[in-house]
Amino acid sequence: MIQSKxxxxxxxxxxxxxxxxxxxxxxxxxxxxxxxYCGVCHSDLHQIKNDWFPGIFPMVPGHEIVGRVVKxxxxxxxxKVGDLAGTGCMVDSCQVCENCKQDLEQYCLDGNTQTYNxxxxxxxxxxxxxxxxxIIVREEFVLHVSDKLDLAAVAPLLCAGITTYSPLRHxxxxxxxxxxxxxxxxxxxxxxxxxxxxxxxxxxxxxxxxKKEAAKELGAHNFVVTSGAEQLEAVKGSFxxxxxxxxxxxxxxLYLSLLRTNGTxxxxxxxxxxxxxxxxxxxxxxxxxxxxxxxxxAETQEMLDFCAENNIVSDIELIDIxxxxxxxxxxxxxxxxxxxxxxxATL
Numbered sequence: 001m002i003q004s005k006x007x008x009x010x011x012x013x014x015x016x017x018x019x020x021x022x023x024x025x026x027x028x029x030x031x032x033x034x035x036x037y038c039g040v041c042h043s044d045l046h047q048i049k050n051d052w053f054p055g056i057f058p059m060v061p062g063h064e065i066v067g068r069v070v071k072x073x074x075x076x077x078x079x080k081v082g083d084l085a086g087t088g089c090m091v092d093s094c095q096v097c098e099n100c101k102q103d104l105e106q107y108c109l110d111g112n113t114q115t116y117n118x119x120x121x122x123x124x125x126x127x128x129x130x131x132x133x134x135i136i137v138r139e140e141f142v143l144h145v146s147d148k149l150d151l152a153a154v155a156p157l158l159c160a161g162i163t164t165y166s167p168l169r170h171x172x173x174x175x176x177x178x179x180x181x182x183x184x185x186x187x188x189x190x191x192x193x194x195x196x197x198x199x200x201x202x203x204x205x206x207x208x209x210x211k212k213e214a215a216k217e218l219g220a221h222n223f224v225v226t227s228g229a230e231q232l233e234a235v236k237g238s239f240x241x242x243x244x245x246x247x248x249x250x251x252x253x254l255y256l257s258l259l260r261t262n263g264t265x266x267x268x269x270x271x272x273x274x275x276x277x278x279x280x281x282x283x284x285x286x287x288x289x290x291x292x293x294x295x296x297x298a299e300t301q302e303m304l305d306f307c308a309e310n311n312i313v314s315d316i317e318l319i320d321i322x323x324x325x326x327x328x329x330x331x332x333x334x335x336x337x338x339x340x341x342x343x344x345a346t347l
Contacts, residue, residue, distance in 0.1 A: 001025060002032070005347065006132025007321055008058040009048040015325045016048070019058055021128060023136050024120070028075040031142045033085045038130035039064025039156040039314075040340035042186065042247060043270075045328050047117050051272065055117050062130030063089045063115040064158040064341075066151050076139045084145040086304070088158035089294050091115050091127060091137045103298040105141075131321065133347055143301050146308035153313035156186065156339040157304060159294065160314060164191040164243065165303040166295035167266045168198060175199035177240045181220070182255060184211050186314075187245035187268055189338040192218045193312055195243070203235070205242075205255070214337065218315075232258070237285070245269045256281040256289065264288040314339045320346040 001022040008019035026032050044061035046052055069083045079085060092113035093105040100108050113121055116129030128135075145154055164187055173179055179200040181191040188204070195202040196219030203222035204215040212223040224231045232254070239258050247269040256265055256277070263285065277289060295303065307313065315338045319327050327340045 002134070002136065004128070004132050004134050006060045006128065007324060007347075008060045008128075008131075010058050012048065012050040012055065012057075016061075016131070019060070021058070021060070022125075023128065023134070024125065026071050026073055026136055028073040029139050030073045030136050031069055031076055031079050031085060031139050032071040032134060032136045033067040033069045033142070034134045035065055035067040035130055035132060035344045037066045037152045037155040038062040038342045038344060039159065039316075040319075040324065040327055040331065040342060041156075041159050042331060043159075044129075045331065046270075052270075056119070056126045059117055060128035060131050061116055062132070062342075063087070064155045064160070065115070065130035065135060066145055066155045066158070067135070067344075070134070073139070078139055078144075079142060084147055084151070086143040086145045086154070086158050087115060087130070087135065087137050087141060088143070088162060088300055089115055091141050092121050094121075095140070103296040105296045106294045131324070131342065133344060141297060143297070143304060145304060148308050149311070149313050152318050152341045152343065153316050154304070154307070155341050156190075156314035156316065157307055158300070160186045160190050160339060161307065162295040162300045162303050163187055163268050163293070164245070165194050165306075166299055167243065167268060167290075167292035168194050169299070170292065171241060171264060171266065173198055173200050173241055177201070178203070178238060178260075180205050180224075180235075180239045180242045180258065181245065182226075182242055183245040183269065184208075184215055184218075184338075185245065185334060186336075186339045188243075189218055189315060191243045191245060192220050196220070197306075197310055197312060200241075203239070205258075226254075237261075239263055241266065243268065247271055249273055249275075252277050252289065253281040256287055259285065259287045261285045262287070264290055267291045268293075314341075316341045318343050322346065
C-alpha cells in the first residue's frame with residue numbers, strides 16, 4: 001500500500017476536509033504520478049452530496065488530473081519516470097467487450113471504473129480521485145500531456161475538454177456548419193473553442209446578456225440572449241447542431257425549434273430532472289435529440305494533442321485546496337470563468 005493524503009467528504013452532510021488514506025501498491029502495468037493540478041468539476045459536488053446515486057464514503061473527488069510520473073511497473077512501456085501525465089474520468093474498463101475494442105471504454109458494457117466513487121475491478125478497494133497528492137493508474141488509462149501548455153489550464157481538458165470535443169468530432173461538426181453552444185460555463189466555453197477551431201460558425205445561446213463580450217473573446221461569431229423572444233425568433237430553424245451544456249432544468253422543445261431540418265441537439269449537461277420532449281418537436285423537421293459522454297482513451301489523447309498543436313486550454317482560476325468549499329459555492333452561482341483548478345502544492 002502507498003499512503004496518500006488528500007481532501008475527502010466523510011459523508012454527504014460534511015464538507016471536504018484533510019484525510020489520509022491508502023492507495024494500492026504499483027503493479028506491473030501501473031503508473032504512479034504525483035498530482036500537480038486537479039480541476040474542479042460540477043459533478044464533484046453532485047457526487048459528494050449524493051445528488052445522482054449513493055456514493056462510497058469517505059470520498060476523494062477529482063477527475064481532471066495532471067501530474068508527473070514518479071514510479072512505473074516493470075511491464076510499463078509508454079511512460080517513464082519524469083514524464084508529464086494525466087488521467088480523466090475513468091481509470092479502467094473490462095478491455096474485452098465490443099465497445100472497449102473500438103476504443104469506446106467510456107461506454108464499456110461491463111461498466112468502466114470511475115476515477116473516484118467507484119471500486120477497483122477486483123472489488124478490493126474504492127477508487128479515490130485527484131484532490132490528493134499522488135495516484136496509481138493502469139498504464140492504458142494514463143495520458144501523455146504536452147509541456148507546451150500551461151499545465152494548470154490543461155487539467156480541465158480531461159473532462160470539460162473531452163466532453164465537448166468528443167461529440168463535435170463524432171458528428172463531424174466543422175466548416176459549413178452552424179453550431180449553437182447552449183450555456184457558457186466550464187463545458188460551454190470549451191465547446192466554443194473547439195467549434196471555432198473546427199471551422200464551424202459558432203453562436204452562444206445564453207440567458208446572460210453580460211456574457212456577450214466573453215463569448216466573442218472565446219471565438220464565438222454570434223450571441224443570442226435566450227430570454228429575449230425577438231432574438232430567439234430570429235434564429236429559429238437556423239442551426240445544424242446545438243451543443244447543450246446546461247445542467248439546470250430547461251425547455252428542450254424551445255431549443256429543438258432552433259434546429260434546421262435534420263438538425264441535431266446534443267446533450268452533454270446533466271439536468272437534475274427528466275426533460276419533457278414533445279414528439280412534434282422532433283417530427284417537424286426530422287430532428288434528432290442525442291447525448292454524449294466523455295471520450296475513449298485514444299480520442300482523449302487525440303484531443304490533448306490537438307490542443308497542444310493549436311494552443312487550446314481551459315480558462316481557469318487557480319485556487320488553494322483549503323478554499324475548495326467556497327469555490328463550490330461560487331460554482332453553484334456560476335461565479336467562475338470558467339473552471340476552478342486546485343494547485344496541489346497547497347495540500
